Amino acid sequence: MARIACFVEKYNFSDPREDRALRNFKAAAHSLGHQFDFMFREHIPQIPKYDAVFIRATTDPLYTAYVVSKTASELGLNVVDDPRSIQICGNKVHQYELFKKHGIPHIPTAFVTNQDLHHRKLIQIFRELGKPVVIKAPYTSFSRYVEKAACETSFREVARRFLKKSDILAVQQFMPTAFDWRVGVLNGEILYVCKYMIPKGRWKHGAKRRGKPTFVWGRTVALKKQNAPLTLREIALRTCSIIGNGLYGVDIKEVSSGYVVVEVNDNPSIYAGYEDLRNQDLYQKVIHHLVD
Amino acid sequence: MKPEEFLKSSITEDFTLNINNDYRYLKTAYYVSIHAETLGSTVIPRGEDIIAAYRTPIMLLKASKAGIPAISYIVASSVKQIMSEIDFPVLLFAVNPFSYDGYKTAKNRSGLYRALKSLEMNYKFTVCAQPLRGEMISTNCIFGKCDQDNQVKRIAEQVYELFKIPICKIHVQRVKDVDYLCGLQPLKKQELSPRDLEIISDEVSRMSSQGERLVG
Numbered sequence: 001m002a003r004i005a006c007f008v009e010k011y012n013f014s015d016p017r018e019d020r021a022l023r024n025f026k027a028a029a030h031s032l033g034h035q036f037d038f039m040f041r042e043h044i045p046q047i048p049k050y051d052a053v054f055i056r057a058t059t060d061p062l063y064t065a066y067v068v069s070k071t072a073s074e075l076g077l078n079v080v081d082d083p084r085s086i087q088i089c090g091n092k093v094h095q096y097e098l099f100k101k102h103g104i105p106h107i108p109t110a111f112v113t114n115q116d117l118h119h120r121k122l123i124q125i126f127r128e129l130g131k132p133v134v135i136k137a138p139y140t141s142f143s144r145y146v147e148k149a150a151c152e153t154s155f156r157e158v159a160r161r162f163l164k165k166s167d168i169l170a171v172q173q174f175m176p177t178a179f180d181w182r183v184g185v186l187n188g189e190i191l192y193v194c195k196y197m198i199p200k201g202r203w204k205h206g207a208k209r210r211g212k213p214t215f216v217w218g219r220t221v222a223l224k225k226q227n228a229p230l231t232l233r234e235i236a237l238r239t240c241s242i243i244g245n246g247l248y249g250v251d252i253k254e255v256s257s258g259y260v261v262v263e264v265n266d267n268p269s270i271y272a273g274y275e276d277l278r279n280q281d282l283y284q285k286v287i288h289h290l291v292d
Numbered sequence: 293m294k295p296e297e298f299l300k301s302s303i304t305e306d307f308t309l310n311i312n313n314d315y316r317y318l319k320t321a322y323y324v325s326i327h328a329e330t331l332g333s334t335v336i337p338r339g340e341d342i343i344a345a346y347r348t349p350i351m352l353l354k355a356s357k358a359g360i361p362a363i364s365y366i367v368a369s370s371v372k373q374i375m376s377e378i379d380f381p382v383l384l385f386a387v388n389p390f391s392y393d394g395y396k397t398a399k400n401r402s403g404l405y406r407a408l409k410s411l412e413m414n415y416k417f418t419v420c421a422q423p424l425r426g427e428m429i430s431t432n433c434i435f436g437k438c439d440q441d442n443q444v445k446r447i448a449e450q451v452y453e454l455f456k457i458p459i460c461k462i463h464v465q466r467v468k469d470v471d472y473l474c475g476l477q478p479l480k481k482q483e484l485s486p487r488d489l490e491i492i493s494d495e496v497s498r499m500s501s502q503g504e505r506l507v508g
Contacts, residue, residue, distance in 0.1 A: 041369040041418055045377075061317050061343045062389030064418045067367060070343075070350045074357065087343060093323065094339075097330045113320075115296060138318065165389075166318040168299070 002291040004029055005039040005050040007068045009057040020272035021283075022056060028283035034291060039068075047071055052078040052290040059086045059267045060139060066090075078290050081266040085246040089266035093138045093168050095243075099261065102242045105235065106261045107134075107253070108173040114163050122152045129173040136170040137162040141265070143206035143215070148174060175260070176203050179218070181252040183228070183236035184268055184275060184282065187245045187289050190236065192279040193228040195221040196251070222277035235259050247286065295320045299327050308335040309499055311492065313459050314478040315342045316392060337456045345455040346392065348385040348420040348475050355473050360450045363465055363472040365422045369412065371404050374421045381424040383465070384408070385475050388417035392477050395463060397424055422474060426467035432479060433462045434491040443471045451476065459484075459492070 006025065013019045022038070029036035039046070039053075041064060047053065053072040059065040059081050066086050072079040081089075088094050099106045110125055125133060135158045137145035145162060149155040162169050179198060184191035196205040197218035205218045225233070236250040239261050249268025252259050269275065276282050293301075295312070299320075308328040312321035315337060322342050328335035337345075344350045349367045356362040367387065368374045374382060381399045384407050386392070391411060398404035411419045431438045436452025438445055444464055451462055451473065461483070463475040484492075 041367075042373050044367045044418070060389070064367070064387060066343070067347055067349050067387060067418070070347070071353060071367075074350070074353050083343075084340070087340060091318075091326075094326050094330075097327065101330050111299070113296060113299075167320040168323050 001033050001035060002051040003035040003037070003049065004052045004054055004287070004290055005037055005043075005047065006054045007039045007057055007065060009040070012056050015271070017271035017273060018269075021270045021276065024272055024276070024283045025054070025286065029287045032284065032287055032291075034287060036287075044068060044071070047077070048075055050077060053080075054286070054290055055079070055081050055267060058141060060090045060141070061087055062139075065267075078292070080247050080286070080290060082244060082246050085244045085248070085266045088243050089248070089264055091138045092136055092140060092170050092263055093166075095264060096170055098242050099239070104239050104242065104261055105259065107175055110171045112159060112169050112171055113167060114160075117156050117159055119152065122155055125155075125171055129171065132174050134172045134174050135159055135162065136172060138166045138168065138170065140263075142269075143204045146204060148203065174203075175253055175255055177253050177255065179221075180205060180262060181228075181232055181250075181254065181259075182220075182268070182275075183232065183250045183252065184270075184279075185236055185240045185248045185250060186282075186285060188237060188241065189285075190225045190228075190233050191247070191282050191285060192275050193223045193225045193233070194275055195223070197221060220271075220274040222275060222279070224278045232259055235261065239264055247289075295324050298324055302331065304331050305333050308333045309458070309496075310335055310337065311458055311496065313481050313484065315457060315460070316346055316478055317343050336458065341455045341457070345457050345460070345476050346478070347387065349387065351455070351476055352420070352473065355451065355454060358450070358454050360447060360454065361470065361472050363422045363474045365420050367418050368421050369415065369418045371401065371408060374404060374408075374419075375401065378421055378423050380404075383422040383424040383428075383474065384411055385420040385422070386411040386417070387420055388413050394430070394477060395428075395475060420475075422465075424465070426465050428474070429464045429466060429471070430461060431464070432483065432485065432488050433460050433476075434458070434488045435495045437491050438462075439487065447471055447473055458495070459488075 026036045055065050057065045070083045096109045132148045132150035140146050147158045149158050179195040182194045182196050199216050199218045206215045240248050249265040251262035310324045315321045325335050326339045352362045384396045396407040398407045431440050433448045436449040438448040461477050461479050465472045465474050
């Protein structure tokens, strides 16, 4: 019997779909004969008592989840998400550098710093990537800190806001599609495949309601993984192979020229009745991977 | 070579020395190290070490694993938890994405509440709490060298050997004549003394004569 700690924060239980998914993980662990405890911040000193750590709280190298991941890794525990995956997936600039190096087909991307916000450079960016462009802060997650800009004024306004935290930003070509593919990958195998639909009149899966702090999310359409296009699955696996062998959610756009990777997320959303709808075995597979 | 110039280049070198006073995650120096690593160059410091060095609990865990005398600590998020495990006075380092400027001390419960509210940014993040039992010594650490006595000098050398952060400040606690590593933080440019600049210059000259690529 292995002892698994699942690092969570209170907000992980605020959405009933995620709450149910977390309980499904627990049930899967119990059915396989393993102990599965939810570990909150106050239980971090108890990490050495466990054999594996599964992180479900939002990851970022600057968040507590990274401290948990790195501590568990330094102590020799199995950990999902591992620190290297958090380091790469938590920083989109790092990720796109790796995509370029390894020839992963991705959305045409440029990097900008504070010194690039002058007229000549912006004209060059718009000429290369077209109008509008998508400005992405490296620490983006859940569709936040990703905004469109169609003129120099809005480009500077968005970029200056994002540059307060990071010295480099990613700027990408705008590629509107009806949906983004989301391919769940675990240890070099496809775990699930979904279509994340873009809400009507929006351009991202999750879009902020105008003048309100809340988000509107598009539908999630789950597919049986074997029914997903082979090329899509191959690209997802090849992309994850340059990052590691953890649990990832690869976002891919299908355009006229083929498939292009949008980004790879560690700690991908898993909501009961959504990502797992056609792939109910994903819970057991994650537990197997943790105790392997 | 200037960092901005290096970030746009794609020249592959065997070794890159990244010199900066602030290596924090998301800052230019971090991206320089990541860019060098992506190009296949051995770089000082590595991106992974940068993140580890500035996250106090990870830094202390790695340091103690490497045999560096490091203070005991807990990662905590509440006054109750800290008080149940550590007696006053308590030393607190932030584990949040924004604070990197030294530490706070708390001598009693109300002081601890105030320090936690500030460092946890209204209880959103955690802190690294340590017992404060002796005198705190903070010193500039330039390529593992510092102007302190032999015990602190040894810790500075060991910290540099482990994390390879060329320019930083370390915090050490002296308890009954024994020194313990407590934290590490970036240096502001104005904190660099003429002696520090001399050490940097010597080190850069030494490495340049070996034909290494220097970014800073």
